[in-house]
Amino acid sequence: MIVPNASLGCARCHAHAHADATSDAFQEASGSVPPPTLTRTGHVVVAACLGFIGTFGFLSNLLVLALFCRFRALRTPVNLLLVSISASDLLVSVLGTPFSFAASARGRWLIGRAGCVWYGFVNACLVFSPL
Known part of the structure; x- marks a missing residue:
């Protein structure tokens, strides 16, 4: 746990912060759900943005891949790197x-922890490294 510099000299503050972190970890492990941080309208706005981003991302990256396959002049080493990034996206x-669209539309992960883990896995594997 990282403790701010102002509280390093106070052992009592450090012990209290450690107790709070321990109880938070216990609540997460016991299955209690934290209160929602967005209103229903906030979730709808986020879902609309994610729907637009997902649709636009799919169509634009599909267009890039189709153009790359269609025109031989585009098949250069630099464009191959861009195609790899486009395929990943x-x-x-x-x-x-x-998954994030559906979670935002409903205000929670629809398939629980498994959906959250899947979303993190997909983004970690595909977003941060080209194919």
């Missing part, structure tokens, strides 16, 4: 964004 749009 297309997979995120197909495999990851629908």
